[in-house]
Amino acid sequence: MENIFVVRPFSTTSIGWWYAERDQIDLSPSYQRKSGVWAPKDKAYLIDSIINGYDVPKFYIADFSYASSDLNTAGRSYAVIDGRQRFEAIFDFLDGRITLNSDMKYLADKSVRLAGMTVRDMEKEHPRIIRRIESFNLSVMSVITNQADRINDLFVRLNKSKPLTGAEVRSAMAGEVPRFIREIASHDFFVTAVGFTNQRKQHENVAAKLLIIEHRGSFVETKKTNLDRFVSEAILTESDFSRSAHRVIQTLDLMYKTFGHANLLLKSSGMLPVYYWLSREFGERSDFVYYLKLFEVFRNDHKSHPAVIAFNSVSRSTNDEFSYHVRHYVLREFILGGGQIDPISFSIV
Structure with a gap:
């Protein structure tokens, strides 16, 4: 197979879609940081941003769904190049492993109290907001390549301004x-x-x-x-x-x-x-x-x-x-x- 390197927008997909596909996402390819870099309060802050309609940075994934690839060592359809911590924050919240921060405010209606809530609390008291989270569209770039060095180089370039060790x-x-x-x-x-x-x-x-x-x-x-x-x-x-x-x-x-x-x-x-x-x-x-x-x-x-x-x-x-x-x-x-x-x-x- 000739060398391929294509970066293009992934089809519009929601948080709910990626959550359903989470078993097909390799969150820890060799170039990624180990999990646990984000504290629970940082994860909760991302969910706060999503609930309040703020923009979330682009995700970059290696897309192996188009064809088999030697790079797909985990045997899954996707591998995260950039965005692992954000995916983990989203999945942890929807799995009920983190709570919203104590100072969280719902800007659309300040009478609604979401601070300290888990996803289970919100499903009982504010199911409409949960549906809003699940329908929130993520901006995801699909990277189609059979070149490991290009994926590694992309990871370094995307993190150039971040404090990588x-x-x-x-x-x-x-x-x-x-x-x-x-x-x-x-x-x-x-x-x-x-x-x-x-x-x-x-x-x-x-x-x-x-x-x-x-x-x-x-x-x-x-x-x-x-x-x-x-x-x-x-x-x-x-x-x-x-x-x-x-x-x-x-x-x-x-x-x-x-x-x-x-x-x-x-x-x-x-x-x-x-x-x-x-x-x-x-x-x-x-x-x-x-x-x-x-x-x-x-x-x-x-x-x-x-x-x-x-x-x-x-x-x-x-x-x-x-x-x-x-x-x-x-x-x-x-x-x-x-x-x-x-x-x-x-x-x-």
């Missing part, structure tokens, strides 16, 4: 590296062991750090600009990322066993690349995680120890190459020393 932008880039990053981020280690959320693709952000460190064979700076460059330049300049990604997944398999579920050492992402590299060295030792936990006690009890001072100092800049090397060196010496570091002989070399 680096991980969200990298996920939408072309090439094999974003795919490997997503595969790493879906590992059970991220799903059950770490304590930080994935609402803004934080798991993918850490996965990108692990992949670049593994691929370079050493610690490197992992700030946004370096990660972005790694993903974009990889398309043209490098290859064999599958081998690096495989090694990352192998190490995560080991970490999943050694760290277990919801380990407090993993409540934030800053130390994870250091723990990853140490796992490559010591992960087979039965006492490995014990010494990592013991160091946190040692760090708290020996604040004036030169190793602790060095560790705490560089921990303020977790993405710097020097910070990685120092933290790794201190923890490595602590493990090799059986839970001790000689303050006299200790030095950063």
Whole structure:
């Protein structure tokens, strides 16, 4: 099939129509943010806008209803390119999962009190307004294409003025590296062991750090600009990322066993690349995680120890190459020393 990329208005459709078709909508293709970015009050504010007749921004969907496509990995008729949070807000309200905000006012008739109501309340007391919501027409653009890079590029362009995280932008880039990053981020280690959320693709952000460190064979700076460059330049300049990604997944398999579920050492992402590299060295030792936990006690009890001072100092800049090397060196010496570091002989070399 020749390359296709067509953007055109979807046939006029109402909220009620899309609600009925919600099982045919893939709300979480690879380039999308994770759900939960909008708070309930933000979702309720969108419903407020719809009830009061305000305009709602355009939705963009990949339309697979016209023909089969390799891009349709979820096997559904539509995939959201832009508008996921708005669709979720609408569906959550009609499913009865959110209430209208306490300061909500019905501008068409100020004597009508809708504040704090759920869809069930409104069906009993104001069914006419519910029908108005269901008949509200959404402006939807249909994107017909068989080119993944064009969908990803459209997502980035539509969100150019929005505060996308680096991980969200990298996920939408072309090439094999974003795919490997997503595969790493879906590992059970991220799903059950770490304590930080994935609402803004934080798991993918850490996965990108692990992949670049593994691929370079050493610690490197992992700030946004370096990660972005790694993903974009990889398309043209490098290859064999599958081998690096495989090694990352192998190490995560080991970490999943050694760290277990919801380990407090993993409540934030800053130390994870250091723990990853140490796992490559010591992960087979039965006492490995014990010494990592013991160091946190040692760090708290020996604040004036030169190793602790060095560790705490560089921990303020977790993405710097020097910070990685120092933290790794201190923890490595602590493990090799059986839970001790000689303050006299200790030095950063």
